[in-house]
Amino acid sequence: MAARVEAFVRDTVVPFEGDPRRTSHGPKDELVQELRALARDAGVLTPHVLADGEHLSHRDTALVLRAAGLSPLGPLAVNVMAPDEGNMYLLGKAASAEQKGRFLAPLVSGAARSAFFMTEPASEGGAGSDPSMMQTTARRDGNHWVINGRKAFITGADGAALGIIMAKAEDGASLFLVDLPDPAVRVERVLDTIDSAMPGGHAVVAINELRVPADQMLGDPGAGFQLAQIRLAPARLTHCMRWLGACTRAHEIATDYACRRHAFGKALIDHEGVGFMLAENLIDLKQSEVMIDWCADVLDSGALGTAESSMAKVGVSEALMRVADRCVQVMGGTGVTGDTIVEQVFREVRAFRIYDGPTEVHKWSLAKKIKREWKAKQP
Structure with a gap:
């Protein structure tokens, strides 16, 4: 396949x-x-x-x-x-049979797009890397839930047919499945961002008195964070997989350029300053591949893989940023134009270092794990 x-x-x-x-x-x-x-x-x-x-x-x-x-x-x-691939995975693991028929099937068929509504505006103190700061609320009203709040950086919200919304209910954060468009879910603006690969871009969204039938809650009340973890660790890794492909292609383009382009009497690749950059690319690409496969094996064992996916996300995103940067450098002026995809890959890999958790948040989480494990070993 x-x-x-x-x-x-x-x-x-x-x-x-x-x-x-x-x-x-x-x-x-x-x-x-x-x-x-x-x-x-x-x-x-x-x-x-x-x-x-x-x-x-x-x-x-x-x-x-x-x-x-x-x-x-x-x-x-x-x-x-993303976000459809991660949403398909979550629905496949956590949705009821009825919910799968209604919400998952259109995604699998490719007929519809979806969005995952979790991040909130930083200017309002909302949830970002720390989902416990969730301010969007859900209150029970008979056989419905009523959701209010604002979300930010919601990929694909503009044009999505399905939304998975995280909101804070009385029992804690919960997830809700929502048909879109809905007049109660309003795209305030689509942000101008460094990346341009996602249909619908990344939107700021206002949710005002959105009524959701009780049977459209995903899982149990208060299970939002646990359900999000089912999605987040694999989704971090699938980002790494896709971007490894993109940077492999960028490396191919840069290699072709370096072998065809001549300067100072020989092909660019024969100049150590260029050839060594391509050699370093090969190393970073292989290390990324190995790290992805290692983390995939952890997830395939049935483990949650939270720490492993954090390590993979950091290691791969930083390595691929180096690869993309070298590709631009090798190609000189051509590398910063839209004549090839190298320029786009460079821009979007930079964003990848932030999406699904910035490098620093993952390192902080790993440092806490190191301290916990150290404490557990003390007499």
Whole structure:
């Protein structure tokens, strides 16, 4: 399957990289649906979900998502892009049979997009890296829940058909499944951000007296944080998988440039300053691959993998940032233009160091774990 996805991305998706329907707020849904129709015809749509609804192992998913990531449009085309991929995983693990039929099936088919509403505006003291600061509220009203609050950086909210909203109920943070659009969920603005790969961009959203039927709560009241953990550790890792594919492609482009371009009497790659950068890329790419596979094995063992996914997120995002930066440097002026995807990969890998938890938050979490383990060993 990974080989089929790679062939589809290289042969069919890559020619769309110059399509004018790609905007600063992400590709238009018209383009996404056209690509997904091609993926459906090629038998590679939603390749990480099996016919019986089960997911590939995390180790196998790594092969498929790396192949999809070879183009910025690849994950969208084959329906393995965030936030849909993570939302599919969560719904597959935690939704009732009725909820799966209503909310999961349209995602798996590629007919609909979704959004995960957790982060809140920092200016209002809302939840970000610390979800315990959640200010969005949910109160029970008969057989409904009524949700109020504001969310920020909500990927794909503009144009999503499904929302998974985290709100603080009397029993604690809870998750709710919501049909979109809804007049009670208003996109205030789509932010101008450094990345441009996500349809709908990243939005600030106001939620005002949103009424949600009680049977659309995901799991039990107060189980929001526990359910979010089911999603978050694998989602961190799938980000790493896709970006490894993107940086592999950027490295291929930079290598081709360095081998063809001549200066001072020889090919650029024959100058140590350039050749060594490409050699360092090879090392960082391989280390990223190994770290992803290691963390995938941990998740496949049934472990929650919180610490391991934090380590992988930090290690891979920092390594791939170095790779993308070197690719730009090797290509000089061409590297900062839109003539290739290298410039886009560089921009968006920079954002990846923040998304799904900034490097520093993961290091802080790991440092707390180190201290706990030290204390446990003291007499």
